[in-house]
Amino acid sequence: xxEASSTRVRRRGFLKLVTAVPVAGAxxxxxxxxxxxxxxxVPKFDLLRPTAPxxxxxxxxxxxxxxxxxxxxxxxYFVFTQRYPQxxxxxxxxxxxxxxxVRLPYKIRLPLDWAQAIGKEPPVRESDIIVFSRICPHLxxxxxxxxxxxxxTAGYGGYVPPPQRQHALMACPCHLSIYDPADRxxxxxxxxxxxxxxxRTFLFEIRNAEIVVTDVEPGGIA
Amino acid sequence: xxxxxxxxxxxRREHLNLFDETLVARQDNPMYLLGxxxxxxxxxxxxxxxxxxIWYEPTTAGAYTSIERxxxxxxxxxxxRGLHKYAADGVILTxxxxxxxxxxxxxxxxxxxxxxxxxxxxxxxxxxxxxxxxLLIWNQRAFWAAKTVLxxxxxxxxxxxxxxMGFGSMIAYIFLGGPAIGQATITRFYAIHFGISLVLLIxxxxxxxxxxxxxxxxxxxxxxxxxxxxxxxxxxLPAESGRRADPTRTPLPxxxxxYFLALYQxxxxxxxxxxxxxxxxxxxxxxxxxFLDRSKGRRPLERPFFFVVGVMALLYFLAxxxxxxxxxxxxxREPFIIMNLTAVILVLAFLWELRYRRRQRTAxxxxxxxxxxxxxx
Numbered sequence: 001x002x003e004a005s006s007t008r009v010r011r012r013g014f015l016k017l018v019t020a021v022p023v024a025g026a027x028x029x030x031x032x033x034x035x036x037x038x039x040x041x042v043p044k045f046d047l048l049r050p051t052a053p054x055x056x057x058x059x060x061x062x063x064x065x066x067x068x069x070x071x072x073x074x075x076x077y078f079v080f081t082q083r084y085p086q087x088x089x090x091x092x093x094x095x096x097x098x099x100x101x102v103r104l105p106y107k108i109r110l111p112l113d114w115a116q117a118i119g120k121e122p123p124v125r126e127s128d129i130i131v132f133s134r135i136c137p138h139l140x141x142x143x144x145x146x147x148x149x150x151x152x153t154a155g156y157g158g159y160v161p162p163p164q165r166q167h168a169l170m171a172c173p174c175h176l177s178i179y180d181p182a183d184r185x186x187x188x189x190x191x192x193x194x195x196x197x198x199x200r201t202f203l204f205e206i207r208n209a210e211i212v213v214t215d216v217e218p219g220g221i222a
Numbered sequence: 223x224x225x226x227x228x229x230x231x232x233x234r235r236e237h238l239n240l241f242d243e244t245l246v247a248r249q250d251n252p253m254y255l256l257g258x259x260x261x262x263x264x265x266x267x268x269x270x271x272x273x274x275x276i277w278y279e280p281t282t283a284g285a286y287t288s289i290e291r292x293x294x295x296x297x298x299x300x301x302x303r304g305l306h307k308y309a310a311d312g313v314i315l316t317x318x319x320x321x322x323x324x325x326x327x328x329x330x331x332x333x334x335x336x337x338x339x340x341x342x343x344x345x346x347x348x349x350x351x352x353x354x355x356x357l358l359i360w361n362q363r364a365f366w367a368a369k370t371v372l373x374x375x376x377x378x379x380x381x382x383x384x385x386x387m388g389f390g391s392m393i394a395y396i397f398l399g400g401p402a403i404g405q406a407t408i409t410r411f412y413a414i415h416f417g418i419s420l421v422l423l424i425x426x427x428x429x430x431x432x433x434x435x436x437x438x439x440x441x442x443x444x445x446x447x448x449x450x451x452x453x454x455x456x457x458x459l460p461a462e463s464g465r466r467a468d469p470t471r472t473p474l475p476x477x478x479x480x481y482f483l484a485l486y487q488x489x490x491x492x493x494x495x496x497x498x499x500x501x502x503x504x505x506x507x508x509x510x511x512x513f514l515d516r517s518k519g520r521r522p523l524e525r526p527f528f529f530v531v532g533v534m535a536l537l538y539f540l541a542x543x544x545x546x547x548x549x550x551x552x553x554x555r556e557p558f559i560i561m562n563l564t565a566v567i568l569v570l571a572f573l574w575e576l577r578y579r580r581r582q583r584t585a586x587x588x589x590x591x592x593x594x595x596x597x598x599x
Contacts, residue, residue, distance in 0.1 A: 084400070096470065141370060176490055192554060194494060
């Protein structure tokens with residue numbers, strides 16, 4: 001009696017298992033296209049792969065002309081358009097990367113080591129012109145170029161730059177990161193705030209007295 | 223093991239008290255109106271939200287204009303929008319106050335653990351619903367809030383082992399619907415915003431149906447009074463629209479909704495990875511508090527350490543909110559001070575707890591000479 005009932009229970013358990021496995025499988029099969037629906041631009045069956053930043057294609061544009069950046073600390077804002085492959089009706093999605101071109105009072109070595117990673121050779125290595133992406137590397141706000149450093153102290157949380165840095169700075173309104181565009185060792189060095197690294201930079205070349213930006217350092221959500 | 227877990231859940235489920243439906247005896251105490259009030263505000267939010275859906279246009283081009291239209295042209299549109307906004311604020315406020323009540327009065331202790339955890343989860347979902355909701359206006363504040371919030375998970379990829387799998391970027395990607403905020407983001411936020419409330423409301427209705435509890439356990443007076451209050455506030459202080467979102471310009475200063483302000487100040491103070499991990503730890507603490515706190519007493523001073531943590535959370539919330547309103551954050555100085563202060567207070571609170579327990583042990587008559595002592599709490 002006792003033995004028989006325990007056998008029966010075991011059989012029931014077995015039947016449950018036999019039913020449950022295909023049901024669970026079917027549910028997983030139903031759920032998988034839903035996941036793909038949420039994250040459409042990955043290859044099939046490759047959902048758990050790291051989300052590599054999509055290889056974006058930028059269009060070279062004129063950021064500024066040399067005459068606009070004649071004097072030290074002159075700057076010009078511009079917007080660079082990047083196209084990402086997407087399952088949209090157009091087959092791509094565009095994102096704007098605002099940038100700023102700055103004339104520095106002295107020549108520095110540009111931080112363009114990232115260029116090799118995307119298979120390009122920086123045309124300009126050393127210059128008194130530097131072009132930054134204005135996307136704050138902290139959390140993606142657009143930071144401002146602040147020509148007068150006193151404005152940084154007044155409006156961006158009370159940071160007072162030391163005497164040798166009392167010149168134009170860059171500062172983000174969201175979380176008050178402050179950068180020095182003209183630092184000789186690390187251009188765009190973080191002076192204050194939570195930013196983990198200097199802003200990303202652009203590759204550029206000089207064509208017919210115009211600064212043409214061709215590519216932007218990958219990474220960060222545009 | 224499995225059996226024990228099932229019994230545990232069954233017992234807690236029987237004592238589930240999500241909206242204080244069973245606390246009939248304490249209706250004269252406003253702190254016990256918070257449960258029914260929460261449900262009431264929530265209903266108002268859902269109903270007005272559905273009305274707003276008729277007029278709202280979830281596109282990057284049309285969202286801001288349609289909100290302006292609701293506010294100015296649609297008959298009583300300002301009222302519907304005001305009720306939606308202020309009732310939603312009411313939901314968050316009542317849920318926070320209710321969580322504090324449960325915390326300080328030890329209502330999370332057995333058999334209230336599940337009620338507490340569901341309440342806490344409710345707060346998190348309400349905040350998610352809040353932030354997805356305010357992107358829909360498509361104004362400057364909304365745009366930059368969405369942007370910064372969704373960059374935070376990207377830093378999870380810096381974590382040693384888990385980071386390599388790239389879940390952080392994946393979270394950001396799934397919410398944004400692409401590499402940047404755009405039409406896909408608005409669509410997804412719209413779906414999440416609507417989905418959270420509606421799905422939860424259906425689940426709660428099933429719960430009420432099965433337990434036959436009273437939905438809004440309060441008299442008519444507060445019901446009418448609070449509705450009138452919402453109407454008056456919507457009239458005096460119409461819901462703002464702000465400026466239309468401009469992806470190339472971050473406004474200065476920029477502020478989020480009131481319940482995110484303290485978190486916003488915290489983000490200023492910390493390296494970006496901690497901006498995500500800190501709140502995560504806080505949520506973890508909140509969810510696990512019924513299991514961490516093994517003391518017997520229910521009154522606040524009967525568990526000094528947890529009492530101090532609760533008071534500190536409240537004070538930090540208020541202090542950080544004040545600091546951000548004045549846009550003060552001297553990042554070289556303040557995080558250091560705050561960290562040390564917190565550490566000192568926590569250690570003192572811990573010592574207080576030890577001392578309290580030792581006293582209690584000596585005060586109580588020693589039961590058996592061998593067994594008591596070390597294990598007693």
